[in-house]
Amino acid sequence: MTDAVDDKIRCDACPVMCYIRPGLTGACDRYANEDGKLVRVDPHVLLDRTISQGGPISAFAKDSELWSGELVKQPFVTAIGAGTTYPDYKPAPFIVSSQVDGVDMVTVVTEGIYSYCGVKLKIDTDRHLGPECATVRADGEPVGHITTGEYGSQMLSLGGVNHLTHGGKKEGRVTCETLLNLSNGKPVELTVDGGASVVVEAGKAPIINGGLEQRMRVGCGSATIGMFARQWFGKVDEVVVVDDHITGVLSEHQAGKLIGARDTGIKMKGRRSTPGRYFHVAEPGTGWGGTNVRDPLDIVAGFNPKVAWPGMTLLMVSTTGEQHAFYRLDEALRPIEAELPDNLKESVERITENCEPALCTVLFMAGAGGSLRAGVTENPVRLTRSVRESLTTVTAGGAPVYVWPGGGITFMVDVSLLPRNAFGYVPTPAIVAPIEFTLRLEDYAALGGHVEEARPLEEVVRRHAERTTNVFVNGAIPRAGRRAS
Ligand code: SF4
Secondary structure (H helix, E strand, O other): OOOEEOOEEEOOOOOOOOEEOEOOEOOOOOEEEEOOEEEEOOOOEEEOHHHHOOOOOOOOOOOOOOOOOOOOOOOEEOOOOOOOOOOOOOOOOEEEEEEEOOEEEEEEEEEEEEOOEEEEEEEEOOOOOOOOOOEEEEOOEEEEEEEEEEOOEEEEEEEOHHHHHHOOHHHHHHHHHHHHHHHOOOOEEEEEOOOOEEEEOOOOOOEEOOEEOOEOOOOOHHHHHHHHHHHHOOOOOEEEEEOOOEEEEOOOOHHHHHHOOOOOOEEEOOEEEEOOEEEOOOOEOOOHHHEOOOOHHHHEEEEOOOOOOOOOEEEEEEOOOOOEEEEEEOOOOOEEEEOOOHHHHHHHHHHHHOOOEOOEEEEEEEEEOHHHHHOOEOOHHHHHHHHHOOOOEEEEOOEEOEEOOOOOEEEEEEHHHOOOOOOEEEOOOEEEEEEEEEEEHHHHHHOOEOHHHOEEHHHHHHHHHHHOOOEOOOOOOOOOOOOOO
């Protein structure tokens, strides 16, 4: 708190600098005026990693009547609910010293305010969500774009400083809200310009154009041919695995050659890449194998009469096995659909069986800026170097992060590893996310850390216990009672 005006107090935890009346919260709902004191509304989270990760735990003095039920463990002080210092030349809210295996350690925690942040979404589906670079919208506002697809997944990049700061006020607000909801494990509906609508929720199956996506494909069309060639051999003359990227044709494919599959004279549309592997057999879409095809014969250009023969059999199947069709060539070498023989049913079912459940994965990505680092040390570049040299471990709400090589401390974290509601926001707009730096005390001193601000872990835990706000969580963080605002 910096100022008091009448009975209002001024919050200085972010650039908004709210004046807050008694009993009310500031604009972000994170800070409140409680009897003239500025308090962080949400409980500060001390995490027991063993419990949170589902690891084995042993009761101390098991079966002893003296055992109170408390587990002997050293909690990890996360930044969730720790609060923010602004501007960040001030020391971080919690600098906690402890001993681990006889080594003096320090954990510096703060809730970072990130204007440079976003989420990377991996949506397990072959269905075409939209062209690369197409704008992705939430509530009609542009919040990101489709980026390059990955194996069995469509990728979206949302947020980033441009959507947060360069667009209109509503664009920034909706972008912030979208990032916040996705990071806190809530569902968000997105629409793609010229593409699909998709409901995305971390750890859940995507809902595309109203339909629940059940399966992630077993592989590309070529890989599927390779995996199942032996199971088809002798039961069917030709197999085509329909895939928007690489459609596989058994008789031409290396796998078919190796097991002795006979040439069938099938002619495919699209561009032949290598034998039995065809690119661009149709346009992308939400039909068979991520193409726009509803009738799989649309991608077959015909049969060479010198090679094909009447009665020849053809199985066409998608990369998830959800769509399949069986044909027999008539006297004029026209494919006539027939019932799938029993001896092929198992192979089709096996494709489906080998598909993993389709999920949405949300990675939060942000850059720990110069000012945030100043809350850790008076010489911020040394913190960056320390992270680079693996002397400092970075976590987000206790979850491991991936720090990008190169300059700065740009990290990504799987939001499903954090307790729910670990993320917040401020209306600048920016996302508030926990970040912790853990290193040896001597290294912390060497990089110019605020050593004099360090408090022993026991003291932090005791003070939490006194205020009964500490929580050891495995799931969602309980929200403190909201004050009317
Ligand atoms: S938005 Fe929140 S953090 Fe920022 S000044 Fe207002 S109450 Fe404080």
